Amino acid sequence: MRETLRTRMGxxxxxxxxxxxxxxxxxxxxxxxxxxxxxxxxxxxxxxxVPANAPLTDTALNAASSLIHDQQVRGASVFLTLPxxxxxxxxxxxxxxxxxxxxxxxxxxxxSIPARATMGGTFFFSFHYTLLEGITGTRxxxxxxxxxxxxxxxxxxxxIRALVPDIVRVxxxxxxxxxxxxxxxxxxxxxxxxxxMIIYTGVLVNAGxxxxxxxxxxxxxxEKVRTPxxxxxxxxxxxxxxxxxxxPLLATARRDLQGRDxxxxxxxxxxxxxxxxxxxxxxxxxxxxxxxxxxxxxxGITTTSGSVAHTMQVMHGLHYARFxxxxxxxxxFVSGLCGTATIASGLVLFxxxxxxxxxxxIGFRVGESLTVSTLTGLPISILAFLWCNHLLPASxxxxxxxxxxxxxxxxxxxxxxxxxxxxxxxxxxxxKTQLCLIALLGGGLPLLDILTCPxxxxxxxxxxxxxxxxxxxxxxxxxxxxxRLESDGK
Amino acid sequence: MSTDRTEDRIRLxxxxxxxxxxxxxxxxxxxxxxxxxxAHVPGGTVGIQLGQIMALACLPVLIVLCFSAxxxxxxxxxxxxxxxxxxxxxx
Amino acid sequence: xxxxxAFLLWLMAFSCHVRLHPLRYGVSPLGPHARHIAVTGRIVAxxxxxxxxxxxxxxxxxxxxxxxxxxxxxxxxxxxxxxxx
Numbered sequence: 001m002r003e004t005l006r007t008r009m010g011x012x013x014x015x016x017x018x019x020x021x022x023x024x025x026x027x028x029x030x031x032x033x034x035x036x037x038x039x040x041x042x043x044x045x046x047x048x049x050v051p052a053n054a055p056l057t058d059t060a061l062n063a064a065s066s067l068i069h070d071q072q073v074r075g076a077s078v079f080l081t082l083p084x085x086x087x088x089x090x091x092x093x094x095x096x097x098x099x100x101x102x103x104x105x106x107x108x109x110x111x112s113i114p115a116r117a118t119m120g121g122t123f124f125f126s127f128h129y130t131l132l133e134g135i136t137g138t139r140x141x142x143x144x145x146x147x148x149x150x151x152x153x154x155x156x157x158x159x160i161r162a163l164v165p166d167i168v169r170v171x172x173x174x175x176x177x178x179x180x181x182x183x184x185x186x187x188x189x190x191x192x193x194x195x196x197m198i199i200y201t202g203v204l205v206n207a208g209x210x211x212x213x214x215x216x217x218x219x220x221x222x223e224k225v226r227t228p229x230x231x232x233x234x235x236x237x238x239x240x241x242x243x244x245x246x247x248p249l250l251a252t253a254r255r256d257l258q259g260r261d262x263x264x265x266x267x268x269x270x271x272x273x274x275x276x277x278x279x280x281x282x283x284x285x286x287x288x289x290x291x292x293x294x295x296x297x298x299x300g301i302t303t304t305s306g307s308v309a310h311t312m313q314v315m316h317g318l319h320y321a322r323f324x325x326x327x328x329x330x331x332x333f334v335s336g337l338c339g340t341a342t343i344a345s346g347l348v349l350f351x352x353x354x355x356x357x358x359x360x361x362i363g364f365r366v367g368e369s370l371t372v373s374t375l376t377g378l379p380i381s382i383l384a385f386l387w388c389n390h391l392l393p394a395s396x397x398x399x400x401x402x403x404x405x406x407x408x409x410x411x412x413x414x415x416x417x418x419x420x421x422x423x424x425x426x427x428x429x430x431x432k433t434q435l436c437l438i439a440l441l442g443g444g445l446p447l448l449d450i451l452t453c454p455x456x457x458x459x460x461x462x463x464x465x466x467x468x469x470x471x472x473x474x475x476x477x478x479x480x481x482x483x484r485l486e487s488d489g490k
Numbered sequence: 491m492s493t494d495r496t497e498d499r500i501r502l503x504x505x506x507x508x509x510x511x512x513x514x515x516x517x518x519x520x521x522x523x524x525x526x527x528x529a530h531v532p533g534g535t536v537g538i539q540l541g542q543i544m545a546l547a548c549l550p551v552l553i554v555l556c557f558s559a560x561x562x563x564x565x566x567x568x569x570x571x572x573x574x575x576x577x578x579x580x581x
Numbered sequence: 582x583x584x585x586x587a588f589l590l591w592l593m594a595f596s597c598h599v600r601l602h603p604l605r606y607g608v609s610p611l612g613p614h615a616r617h618i619a620v621t622g623r624i625v626a627x628x629x630x631x632x633x634x635x636x637x638x639x640x641x642x643x644x645x646x647x648x649x650x651x652x653x654x655x656x657x658x659x660x661x662x663x664x665x666x
Contacts, residue, residue, distance in 0.1 A: 003502065005558055011506050012557060149550035157554070165602055168595055168658040173665060190654040193647045200547065207542040211522060211549075213529050282640040308536045311543065314640070327584060328641055331648035338651060 006158055013154040018350045018367070020147035021343045023131070025374050027141055028343060030128040031198075032336030033382070034121065035321060035329055036466070038086040041120030043449075043467045044389045046456030048104060048115045050088045056107040058247050060090050063110035065243045067092050067103060068267055072240035080265040082250075083107045084279055099126070099400075116394040118403060123385070129202075135209070142210045145203040152196060155188065163189060176488065177352055184345040187338050194335040195342070201319035204312075240269040244296035249274060253289040256301050260287075271299060278322035283313040347371045360425075368427055369418035376434035377414030379474055383441035384410035386471070390452045431485055438478035445471030513556035516566055521549040523573035530580045583637045583645050590630035591653035597622035599657065606661060 033040065042048060064080055071078045071094070081091045093102035099122060104113040119126070131137035156163065167189055170182040188195075203210070250262050253274035263277030266288075275288040290299040304313070317323055321332050351368050358364045388406035392399045414434055421430035446468035450457055457464045528541035552569075555562040597619040603610040611619060630649065634642030 008506065008509075008558065009554075012510065012554070016510075146546075146550055146553075150553050153550055153554045157558075165605060168599065168654050168661065169605060170658045170662045171665070172662045186655070186658050190651040190658075194651065197647075203546055204543065207546055211525050211542055211545055213526070213538040213541070306536055308540045308543075312539045315543070318640075318644075324641065324644075328644060328648075331584070331645065331652075335648055335651060338655075 009154040009157045013151055013158060014350055014353075016147050016154070017151040017343070017346050020144045020151065021347050021350075022370055022374050023140070023144050024148055025340055025343050025347070026131070026378055027128055027144060028336060028340040029378055029382075030124040031202075032333050032340060034125040034128050035333045035336065037121030037125045039121065039463050040124065040467060041118070041122065042087075042460065042463050043456075044118045044120045044386070045115040046453035047394065048089060048113050049456060049459040050106055050108075050113070051459075052085055052088050054083065054088045054107050056083050056090065057110065058245065060105050060107045060110035061246045063112075064090050064092050064105050065246060069240065069243055072267060072269070078102070078267060080267070082262050082264060082277075084261075084263070084277065086279075089113065116389075117398075117400045118389055119400050123404065123407075124382075129206070138206050139209045142203050142206055145199050146210070148199050149196070149203075152192070152199075156192075159185065159189070177349070180345055180349050180352065184342060184349055187345065188342040191335050191338040191342065195339045197318060198336070198339070201315045204315050205319055240267075241293035243267075243272070244291075244294060249291050249296050252291075252298055256289050256298070257287055257303075269293070278317075278320065280323070282317040282323045283310060284316040284320055284322065285313050344375050347375065365422040365425075365427075366419075369415070369422040369430070372418035372422075372427070372430045372434060373411070373415035376431065376438060376478075377411050377418065379438050379478075380414050380434060380441065381407045381411040383438065383445065383471065383474070386445065386467075387441060387448060390448050428485060432482055435478040435482040435485075439475040439482070442471040442473075442475030442478065509557050510553075513553050513563070513566075516563070516570065517549060517552035517556050520552055520566055520570035520573060521545040523570060523577055524548060527573055527576045527580060530577070583634050583642055584649055587630040587634050587646050587649035588653050590626040590633075591649050592657065594623050594626035594630075595654055595657040597626070599661065607665065 068078050068080060071092070076094050078092055078094045081087070081093060083090055088107060090105040090107045091102055092105070093100045095101075099119050101117070104115050105111065106113060126132065129138055129141055131140060133140070166185065168186070170179075170186045172179050172182070174182070246265070249272070253262050254260065257274075257276045260276040260280035262274045263279070264275050266273045266275070271290055271292050273288045273290050276285060278284055285304060287301075287303045289301050291297060292299050304310075321329065324332060348371070351364070351371060354364060385403055385407040388403045392402060396402070417433065418427075418430045421427060421433075449464055449468050522545065525538075525541035525545035528544060529537040531537045531540075552566050556566045599606045599608060600611055600619045601616065601623065627650075631643075631646055634646040634649075636642070638645060
């Protein structure tokens with residue numbers, strides 16, 4: 001066999017794409033959902049029916065201030081997120097070791113909203129960059145990102161001659177393998193700029209984890225258990241100062257932060273810091289204004305300057321897309337789904353090409369069952385997570401943990417099912433059953449939503465229609481693929 | 491004949507696996523040294539950030555280059571030597 | 582407003598591209614004059630879309646330009662595939 005650059009790159013593209021692709025599909029799919037994390041949280045907390053652009057009143061700020069002071073006296077480290085177009089509530093939050101939890105206030109009246117305990121959309125966000133494995137998971141995600149970039153470069157080398165001429169070519173009526181290859185190339189090439197941007201900026205967000213500016217040996221030393229800093233110890237013992245009225249401080253901060261809205265406020269015993277909102281522009285900064293307590297005097301403004309810092313900020317901003325208006329957010333979502341489809345079609349192609357020669361091998365069967373559990377198992381578990389949220393009683397203790405348990409349980413069951421079917425060489429059965437389940441759960445989502453929370457559907461129709469619509473879209477795609485599988489099998 | 495082809499294929503696969511491992515093992519330190527060279531430029535965290543931006547853009551290209559052909563491997567090794575020498579000169 | 586404009590300009594560019602590759606896409610070949618217009622359209626339309634997007638929306642506009650490339654390309658490809666069927 002003659003080894004050429006193209007065959008060598010083909011091997012690299014196939015194997016690197018398959019190995020990284022199994023996890024990359026999960027990262028891309030949950031990342032696409034994270035574009036609407038706040039909206040998903042609102043869908044999952046139907047008790048919160050505050051409309052967008054509800055005015056923020058002094059009464060609400062005072063109610064939040066008194067709760068913050070009470071929690072500070074008890075030694076908790078809290079922060080306040082201010083209402084925005086996407087999340088109109090005033091939230092007093094703290095980190096419980098896994099997630100941010102706390103009290104939601106109605107910005108108009110200052111009354112607390114008895115919202116159900118759930119991780120909401122932040123679960124997908126957390127899964128997207130940690131795989132629920134903390135720093136180790138983030139490091140794995142970063143490595144997958146670099147491998148994906150390698151896969152993309154090798155793919156470009158293979159396809160370079162036909163890259164532009166074939167840019168809109170797809171032959172669905174051709175042979176099955178040809179059709180899949182065309183679909184993979186079509187979606188892959190058309191969303192290539194977005195894919196490269198999102199992977200590169202994503203790796204750059206936590207660049208220090210794979211390229212630390214310390215000696216390389218530090219990568220292999222076990223991570224130290226974090227101990228609270230001495231100032232934190234002091235914070236617990238020093239009596240926190242009473243808070244001044246927050247409205248004038250917000251006005252001052254807005255003026256001194258070049259007219260940008262405030263996003264959140266961090267509280268220390270002797271001062272507070274008002275941070276510029278992430279939604280105020282594509283530069284994701286941590287610019288803030290500090291005020292002393294209890295008099296509320298402006299102590300200083302912290303802003304970052306310099307072209308490199310701004311480049312890094314825009315890289316972060318492009319990845320998080322918190323500045324993006326609704327239409328751009330949808331474009332991010334669609335592009336993310338196209339990226340997922342590219343990787344998914346690549347996984348299927350990899351298996352199709354090897355089925356005739358290696359279909360009987362155990363390694364192939366393991367690979368195929370893992371592919372099934374990723375491509376259909378993950379959507380099933382996401383939908384199970386959403387169903388679980390609406391079916392569990394709102395006031396049930398530990399319901400947020402149960403939702404996550406349901407997500408993981410559904411995924412494990414799907415993996416087990418795919419494994420069992422592959423051991424009997426009935427992979428089509430595994431695909432069909434799991435696709436049916438997606439259709440059932442996705443198609444039933446609007447019905448479940450209307451039956452369990454009719455008031456929320458009526459109060460926030462856009463959010464509920466969008467998320468229920470995505471469920472129905474998943475169902476439609478699953479049914480179409482199932483139909484194609486059946487017609488191919490005949 | 492078919493045994494020959496199978497052996498050929500196995501040899502080729504081994505060669506490729508060894509090639510990608512070697513490419514990763516060489517490219518990563520080269521990217522790291524490039525980052526450290528840029529990080530040594532005065533300016534605190536700015537240098538580190540610039541180094542990471544450049545090194546992370548280079549890393550996948552270096553891996554592909556290293557894996558593609560023998561000349562690519564030599565080129566990346568030479569770039570690594572230059573980066574190490576530059577680092578020694580800066581420090 | 583930016584997205585529809587960029588999307589339409591990209592549709593135009595891809596249509597010109599398809600007409601410039603008659604064998605590949607199974608369309609009728611163009612005469613020399615029409616070919617010249619198609620080449621111009623393929624170059625000018627994305628350029629105008631870029632200028633418009635960047636001028637109207639800055640960074641957001643650039644992102645919209647890339648996204649409209651992807652979506653317009655997918656639409657043209659699906660149209661061609663369904664026509665062939």
